[in-house]
Structure formats: C-alpha cells, structure tokens
Amino acid sequence: MLKSFANGSLFGATWGPSGPAEVLALHGWRRSHEDFAPAFASGPVSVVALDLPGFGATPPPDSGWGSEEYARALLELIGEPGVMAERFTVVGHSFGGRVAIRLAGLAPDRVGRLVLTGVPLLDREGRRKKPATGFRLARKLHSFGLVGDRRMEELRQQHGSPDYRAATGTMRATFVKILAESYAAELANIAAPVDLLWGEGDTEVPLEVATRSEAMFPDAALVTLPGVGHLTPTEAPEALRQLVVGGRP
Numbered sequence: 707m708l709k710s711f712a713n714g715s716l717f718g719a720t721w722g723p724s725g726p727a728e729v730l731a732l733h734g735w736r737r738s739h740e741d742f743a744p745a746f747a748s749g750p751v752s753v754v755a756l757d758l759p760g761f762g763a764t765p766p767p768d769s770g771w772g773s774e775e776y777a778r779a780l781l782e783l784i785g786e787p788g789v790m791a792e793r794f795t796v797v798g799h800s801f802g803g804r805v806a807i808r809l810a811g812l813a814p815d816r817v818g819r820l821v822l823t824g825v826p827l828l829d830r831e832g833r834r835k836k837p838a839t840g841f842r843l844a845r846k847l848h849s850f851g852l853v854g855d856r857r858m859e860e861l862r863q864q865h866g867s868p869d870y871r872a873a874t875g876t877m878r879a880t881f882v883k884i885l886a887e888s889y890a891a892e893l894a895n896i897a898a899p900v901d902l903l904w905g906e907g908d909t910e911v912p913l914e915v916a917t918r919s920e921a922m923f924p925d926a927a928l929v930t931l932p933g934v935g936h937l938t939p940t941e942a943p944e945a946l947r948q949l950v951v952g953g954r955p
Contacts, residue, residue: 707719708763711754711756711783711786711789712779712780712782712783712786713782715759715764715779715782716756716757716758716759716764716779716780716783717756717757717762717763717764718739718754718755718756718757718762718763718764719739719740719743719754719755720752720753720754720755721743721746721747721748721749721752721753721755722746722749722750722751722752722753723750723751723752724752725752725788726752726788726789726790726791726792726794727752727753727754727789727790727791727794728751728752728753728791728794728795729746729751729752729753729754729794729795729796729797729950730753730754730755730756730780730784730790730794730795730796730797731746731753731754731755731756731796731797731798731802732756732758732796732797732798732799732801732802732803732805732806733755733756733757733758733761733762733799733800733801733802733939734799734800734801734802734824734937735761735800735801735881735884736761736872737761737799737800737801738757738761738762738763739755739756739757739762740755740762741799741937741939741940742755742797742939743755744939744940744943745939745943745944745946745947745950746947746950749947749951750951751950751951752791754783754789754790756780756783758776758801758802758805759771759776759779760876760877760880766875766876766877766880767779767876767880768876769876769879770876770878770879770880770882770883771876771880771883772880772883772884772887773804773805773807773808773884773887774808774812776804776805776808777805777806777808777809777811777812778812780805780809781809781812781813784813784816790816792816793816793817793818794816794817794818795817795818795819795820795821795950796809796810796817796819796820796821797821797822797823797946797950798820798821798822798823798825799823799824799825799937799938799939800823800824800825800826800910800911800936801884802825803820803822803823803824803825803826803827804825804826804827804884804887804889806820806822806825807820807822807825807827807889807892807893807896808892810896810897810898811892811895811896814897814898817898818898819898819899819900819901820896820898820899820900820901821900821901821903821946821949821950822900822901822902822903823902823903823904823905823938823939823946824904824905824908824910824911824936824937824938825911826910826911826915827889827890827893827915827916827919828889828890828915828918828919828922829888830911830912830914830915890922893919893922893923894922894923894924896923896924897924898925899925899926899927900923900925900926900927901926901927901929901949901953901954902916902919902920902926902927902928902929903929903931903938903942903945903946903949904916904928904929904930904931904938905930905931905933905934905935905936905938905941905942906930906931906932906933906934907932907933907934907935908934908935908936909935909936910935910936911936913930916928916930927954929945929949929954931945
C-alpha cells in the first residue's frame with residue numbers, strides 16, 4: 707500500500723514488522739520503490755522503500771537537484787518520530803546509492819550501514835567525459851540564439867543517452883547535474899561500514915567501478931553475483947535480502 711512521508715512530500719511503501727524501520731531503500735534512475743518488493747515485501751526486517759522525487763508517485767523537484775538536495779529531502783523523513791530506527795541501514799541501487807552516500811555524510815549519527823549495488827561511485831574506465839564536439843558547438847550557438855530550440859532538441863535526442871532523452875523539465879536538469887557529480891572525496895569519509903553487492907554482468911556500472919571503490923572506503927566489502935546484471939534488486943532479490951539481513955558472509 708502506498709504511503710506518504712515527510713508531510714506528504716515523499717511517497718513509498720513500508721514492509722515487515724511494525725515499528726521504526728531498520729532499512730531505508732532508495733531506487734535507481736527511472737525506477738521506483740517497487741523494485742525492492744521482491745527482496746523485502748515478505749522479509750523479516752522493517753523497511754521503508756521510497757519513490758525519490760521525480761519518480762513513481764513522488765512529484766519532481768521544482769528545479770534541477772543534485773544528490774545532496776535529494777539527501778536533504780530525506781532528512782525530514784528520518785527526523786519524523788517513529789518512522790526510522792535510531793540507527794538504520796540504507797540500501798541504495800544505482801542513482802539511489804548516490805543519494806545514500808550524501809545522506810551518510812549529512813546524518814552520520816543515523817546511518818549505521820550502507821548496502822550499495824550498481825552505484826556509479828566513480829567514473830568507469832574509458833568514459834568519455836565531454837559530449838561530441840559538434841554537439842558542444844551547437845549548444846554554444848544555441849545559447850547565442852543562432853541554433854533554434856527545435857533543432858537543439860533534435861540534437862539532444864540524437865546525442866543524449868536514453869535516460870537523458872527520456873527526462874524532461876526539471877528532471878533533465880537534474881540528470882545533467884547528477885551526471886557531473888564526483889564522489890571520490892566522500893568515500894574516504896564514510897564512517898559506516900559499506901557492503902557492495904555487484905552483478906558481474908553489470909554493463910551500466912561495471913564491476914571494475916566497485917573494485918576500485920572498495921579500496922577507497924575505510925570499511926568496505928565486495929560481494930559479486932555471477933550471471934547478474936545492473937538491476938540487482940529485481941534480478942537477485944534473495945542475495946540482496948540475505949546481505950541486508952544476515953550481514954557479510
């Protein structure tokens with residue numbers, strides 16, 4: 707059943723025993739809280755799984771947000787009496803993991819553990835950081851009014867990623883802002899233990915990203931899943947549940 711949180715600004719679901727939730731689950735880009743149902747809907751721990759702003763039932767932000775703005779939007783939720791346990795685990799998949807990193811920095815006294823899966827914590831090796839030269843030129847000419855809006859949108863559709871092309875309004879601005887972020891400095895300052903759960907077949911955020919990230923956290927352990935891709939919560943819900951409930955192997 708869909709529930710509202712933070713004075714109606716966030717929506718999601720709760721699963722498991724009654725009482726303050728032991729787990730906060732944050733989904734990936736263009737996904738929703740429903741991704742976590744296979745892992746936690748019938749599990750033994752109490753879970754709050756959210757629709758982050760702009761996805762599922764939660765309205766988009768009124769401007770382009772970065773991961774820190776998303777994390778700050780969660781502070782009201784974790785401050786509500788009786789919603790989250792005094793110390794809780796944050797499970798973050800992909801984009802949700804970016805938000806989890808920021809939340810751990812903003813509320814280190816509340817986040818007791820991070821479980822991250824398929825999260826682009828570092829740039830993948832060989833990633834092209836700048837758009838094609840022709841697109842960058844067109845974008846500059848557009849800023850001078852020399853390329854029209856319609857033509858510029860055609861070029862965005864041609865050169866942008868599927869996620870970029872699907873985003874509109876403030877969510878496109880949010881996507882661009884998120885994509886430009888770096889988390890390397892934050893990783894070394896995460897006080898909570900971090901468990902990395904990665905599909906060996908993840909082509910969106912390859913395993914090498916997890917391997918390099920593991921070495922940067924003060925306390926991290928990596929578990930790999932053969933035959934699993936990027937959508938760990940739906941592809942390997944049992945493995946995710948076991949890691950969250952049972953801890954490290």
